[in-house]
Amino acid sequence: MGILEHIIILTLLLLVAIAITRLKDLLAVVMLMGVYGLLSASFFVIMDAVDVAFTEASVGAGISTILMLTAISLTGRTVSPIGHKPVLAMILVIITGGLLVYATLDMPYYGLVDAPANLHVSPRYIHDSLHEIGIPNAVTSVLASYRGFDTFGEVVVIFTAGIGVLALLSVPSPTPQEDTNEIKSQNIAMHHQHLVLRVISKLLIPFILLFGLYVQFHGDFGPGGGFQAGVIFAAAIILYAMLFGLNTARKAVSLPLVRLVSALGVLLYGSVGIVSLLNGGNFLDYNVLLPDPVAGQHIGILLIELGVGITVASVMIIIFFNFAGRNGHLLNNQSRRK
Amino acid sequence: MMILGLYSYWIVIALMMIGLYIIIAQGNLIKKIVGLGIFQTSVFIFYITVGKVEGGTAPILAEAYSQYSNPLPHVLILTAIVVGIATTALGLALIVRIKESYGSIEESEIQEKDNPKC
């Protein structure tokens, strides 16, 4: 019976992808991308990949939709039609697809226990994880301890993306006097328009932040961990900024502090590795952090997940504030050119 | 039987090719980024399908279960999802700056502004 659900969801994914190709309105395309992300998250749950499903639902169906919506609000909503028919592209794509299908005829069938992917390193991780590291979630133990280098690289990549967006899109923040006037006029206008939304979000934002903290610290015992928690935390701040105005949100969450904190997360991760070196082990070897190796693993994983969560949350907040703050800059520039 | 066993790989290839087609054939820059996202997600689906074990459960160790799905592809795809969103954010920032400099995000109009003779 598991195979029936997985065939249905894959067919739905294919239909959504074909619909995205044919649409001319970018808002509809972004909404369908959100649907695509949510369908793939359900597919990952059926494939027993609960951590991945959590990340795809929060990142792919949440933050990605918000970023694309802010981008199309800055660049425009419609797609101009192409003059000619892209026949060459279609032929190339069909040939490549045919060759790939021919290559899959050699692959092992879905779900076999003795497929080569399940035979070499993974049984060792599954057998030894409980007594070497001592946490139930095998994905967190592989991510944070056995393959800690890759996760370090990933955190640095997120930090680099934050720096890149800051370099491309940052706007000088307004002076305090302009700021106060802006806040007063925005507050009066938005309070009547968005009364219901403001009341409900004031109720919900503390729970969203609390849920983010829960996901961060329970990553050892169930699905969760640093990435998902960082994204959920950033989503709460983004909700506040959307409903109460960007200037009010800048006062609540001071941007220089957020920029400092994003670098502190990467520094925390690297320092855990350096402390392991100073204690006589290899880089990111948690066994030497404390006298008892299993306790050392626990504290190593806790600290690096904290570093990951802090960096991801602050980078997502930086990216959103820079995209949304660019709106006024574009209008100012156009009026100056005229 | 072969169709049931290999169906997921064929759907993954179809999604990859749709993503590739959108990147090559569409002129709008944001739609190209959307095509890139479809391509990335299809690769994630491929890896996670390879890691599934029939009769296994999610890789959270408990005494009641003995057969687990493979945790290694899950770790790789977790990293890949987050790197994907980082590159998408950077790509969208570049598109916003291109719009401000050239006034349009259609590939043909940008090329005309760069190379009027072409």
Add this chain to the structure above:
Amino acid sequence: MEIIISWLGTLCLFAGSVLAIISGIGIFRFPDFYTRMHAVGVSDTLVTGLIVIGLVLQIPDGIVIVKLLLILLMTLLINPTASHALAKAAILSGLQPTLTKKK
């Protein structure tokens, strides 16, 4: 007694799924944005409620019931707000409801 509760749970799950399909058909058949909002907004909350209650009746285990009821509470708060936000955005951008039958 447990069998009756388990069957009641299955009945709730089944009723929720059938209602979801009906509201999906409603999106196609209704003529206008606001009537479609009505089809989806009202029945989505009811469907989620029925499915969560069906799951609670099927797994009478301690902490799982608390988590499922929290999900139900959050859905009851968030779904109507989202429908309100969509309808308000439509009215404020000028979309008028169709009040007469087009011939």
